[in-house]
Amino acid sequence: MSADGTPVPAIRDFVLDVLPESMTVLMGPSGCGKTTLLRIIAGLDDHFTGDTGIPPDTRIGLMFQEPRLLPWRTVRQNIELVAGPDFGPGDLDRLAHAVGIADMLPRFPQELSLGLARRVALARAFATKPDLLLLDEPFVSLDERTADRLRRLLLEVWQERPTTAILVTHNPREAILLADQLVLLAPRPTHVIAVETIAIPRGKRDPAAVEAIFADLALRYPANFSVS
DSSP states (O other): OOTTSOOOOSBOSOOOOOOTTSEEEEEOOTTSSHHHHHHHHHTSOOOOSSOOOOOTTOOEEEEOSSOOOOTTSOHHHHHHHHOOTTOOHHHHHHHHHHHTOGGGTTSOGGGSOHHHHHHHHHHHHHHTOOSEEEEESTTTTSOHHHHHHHHHHHHHHHHHSOOEEEEEESOHHHHHHHOSEEEEEOSSSBOEEEEEEOOSOGGGOOHHHHHHHHHHHHHHOTTTOOOO
């Protein structure tokens, strides 16, 4: 909705098939409607016409742009609050070790750095044991070194617990590093411009490989890739 009350469409004619147990990355410019799209998929926004095709019993894990931890609950309690019914203490301990927050479980969110809070938010998303994992620019506002560590941590945890995942970003190199399927989005009202499969195995996506893929995509989609 605009300032004068005029409806402003965020998404139009959006059609996409997501592959099971794959990492689909949606990349588009800031403000194009990526967050709105995830909110629709998650069932948090019903102001749309169409169908997501998601079965009603699908268990969804959602990691927001901000950690959104409850400040009056400990790290352990924040994770346990959303955990799936078959998620026990042993599962929590293993997940906490996997994301590097085992020592943080008794602490409160205000005692954590932003990087640690993002780790807790990541653990919380996986604790739901989701059928569908949604990640809304989970590494935005972090310095590049911290963001890169968390990207690789996400891949490690996700590959141990494969699930269908959709991640949105406006960072092209992040998209290339993480994606099985890279979806390029148009400015608002957003729609799919192209879908690219990243064929190079993740284990071989070193900085040189990422730059080579970036250069190829920038030649074919100059409007969607910055040359910086």
